[in-house]
Amino acid sequence: MTRPAIDETHDPLRTSWSESANGHGCFPIQNLPLGIFSVAGDTPRGGIAIGDRIVDLKALAASQLLQGDAQRAAQAAAGPCLNALLEMGAQGRVALRKAVSGLLSNPDQRSEIEPLLITQSAAAMHLPAKIGDYTDFYVGIHHATNIGSLFRPDNPLLPNYKHIPIGYHGRASSIRPSGTAIRRPNGQRKAPDADAPLFGPTQKLDYELELGVWVGPGNALGQPIPIGEAGAHIAGLCLLNDWSARDFQAWEYQPLGPFLAKNFLTTISPWIITAEALAPFRIAQPARPDGDPRPLPYLWDDADQAHGALGLTLEVGLRSKVMADAGMDAHRIGRGPASNMYWTVAQMVAHHTCNGCNLQAGDLLGTGTISASTSDGLGSLMEITRNGSAPIELPTGEKRTFLEGGDELTLTATCEADGFVSIGFGECTGLIQNGGIAL
Numbered sequence: 096m097t098r099p100a101i102d103e104t105h106d107p108l109r110t111s112w113s114e115s116a117n118g119h120g121c122f123p124i125q126n127l128p129l130g131i132f133s134v135a136g137d138t139p140r141g142g143i144a145i146g147d148r149i150v151d152l153k154a155l156a157a158s159q160l161l162q163g164d165a166q167r168a169a170q171a172a173a174g175p176c177l178n179a180l181l182e183m184g185a186q187g188r189v190a191l192r193k194a195v196s197g198l199l200s201n202p203d204q205r206s207e208i209e210p211l212l213i214t215q216s217a218a219a220m221h222l223p224a225k226i227g228d229y230t231d232f233y234v235g236i237h238h239a240t241n242i243g244s245l246f247r248p249d250n251p252l253l254p255n256y257k258h259i260p261i262g263y264h265g266r267a268s269s270i271r272p273s274g275t276a277i278r279r280p281n282g283q284r285k286a287p288d289a290d291a292p293l294f295g296p297t298q299k300l301d302y303e304l305e306l307g308v309w310v311g312p313g314n315a316l317g318q319p320i321p322i323g324e325a326g327a328h329i330a331g332l333c334l335l336n337d338w339s340a341r342d343f344q345a346w347e348y349q350p351l352g353p354f355l356a357k358n359f360l361t362t363i364s365p366w367i368i369t370a371e372a373l374a375p376f377r378i379a380q381p382a383r384p385d386g387d388p389r390p391l392p393y394l395w396d397d398a399d400q401a402h403g404a405l406g407l408t409l410e411v412g413l414r415s416k417v418m419a420d421a422g423m424d425a426h427r428i429g430r431g432p433a434s435n436m437y438w439t440v441a442q443m444v445a446h447h448t449c450n451g452c453n454l455q456a457g458d459l460l461g462t463g464t465i466s467a468s469t470s471d472g473l474g475s476l477m478e479i480t481r482n483g484s485a486p487i488e489l490p491t492g493e494k495r496t497f498l499e500g501g502d503e504l505t506l507t508a509t510c511e512a513d514g515f516v517s518i519g520f521g522e523c524t525g526l527i528q529n530g531g532i533a534l
């Protein structure tokens with residue numbers, strides 16, 4: 096995937112007059128992610144996170160402080176979803192990023208810009224775009240191997256895995272922003288030794304640690320996106336939790352793949368970490384192990400192999416109600432690098448469109464669960480507890496096989512590279528409610 100230019104907006108010496116940005120773990124002036132927010136009594140509109148505040152893009156568009164592409168981009172972000180801005184592609188995003196970075200770093204403009212800033216704690220975050228379609232891939236090879244060995248002990252990694260970025264079409268309508276409560280879903284499950292299935296609340300509620308990929312400009316139906324052009328169609332990334340009911344999944348998934356086990360809710364972090372903000376953190380795709388097949392030519396691009404992967408670390412924390420009541424922080428249950436993706440984002444895009452399927456601005460792709468090869472870097476409880484057979488212990492002494500009512504799960508991600516200021520994704524969090532869906 097082509098890497099956006101490193102420019103003055105990435106300068107590690109650049110700071111903001113909005114002091115909370117300087118040293119902020121997620122949103123220093125080098126990040127400037129895009130989202131949709133609202134404050135009480137007002138309509139949702141686009142914003143850019145800066146430290147613990149948000150630049151109101153509707154107000155900025157009305158201020159006459161921007162010109163040209165930057166002004167057009169702010170106008171495209173002034174409404175309740177960012178689809179129009181995503182459709183504009185890199186040109187609009189880059190112009191807006193440069194202009195906002197300049198305004199937030201120039202002390203002479205503080206008096207003009209500061210009235211356009213909103214405190215994040217006073218704002219509600221919404222989905223950043225109307226999501227037309229959502230596709231979930233399966234590119235985390237350690238996850239695919241681990242979960243495959245639990246679902247199919249004789250045949251963990253199917254023979255297509257190293258030739259095709261495997262995916263399934265998910266459900267866009269049930270994607271929600273971070274903070275949405277999780278109601279335990281009902282469905283069918285059947286234990287392998289049971290005579291008949293049962294209907295009721297899932298006994299194996301799980302999470303999946305994934306990255307979400309926001310599609311920028313789409314492609315026309317019938318016109319594939321060549322791998323070398325995939326970068327122009329990617330607006331940015333977020334965190335994605337593909338909540339999963341493992342008992343339903345085991346019973347329903349053959350032969351068509353996941354269905355009700357995964358479409359009851361998917362949670363994403365609300366900020367789009369733009370392709371531009373991620374530029375310094377692009378790394379080489381790890382070499383395929385000796386003996387692995389070279390992908391077909393439509394899935395191979397030397398430039399993509401050189402810098403199509405992401406230098407970021409993903410983390411999962413779990414906090415039970417007992418821990419929350421005692422004022423304890425979340426307990427880390429997984430931490431690992433995104434370089435455990437067997438396929439790059441560009442390969443996902445090239446494959447998704449190779450048959451002429453059209454992506455549209457605001458579509459969302461999930462990478463699939465990203466697990467590491469080590470036991471401290473697994474991306475789901477099904478893997479961590481070996482399908483419930485090896486419970487984990489929380490600092491309170493409580494045991495967990497799968498998620499229970501009152502548990503709060505939080506995904507985070509941090510990008511680091513020598514010579515650059517680190518940036519974070521914010522949080523993707525969800526609290527499991529005690530009650531479920533009505534029976």
Ligand SMILES: O=C(O)/C=C/C(=O)CC(=O)CC(=O)O
Nearest residue numbers: 232233242243303353463464
């Ligand atoms: O059948 C399997 O091997 C497992 C499939 C999934 O869990 C689907 C999925 O959501 C892919 C992923 O997150 O990696």
Ligand SMILES: [Ca+2]
Nearest residue numbers: 231303337463
């Ligand atoms: Ca998934």
Ligand SMILES: [Mg+2]
Nearest residue numbers: 227228229267
């Ligand atoms: Mg759809």
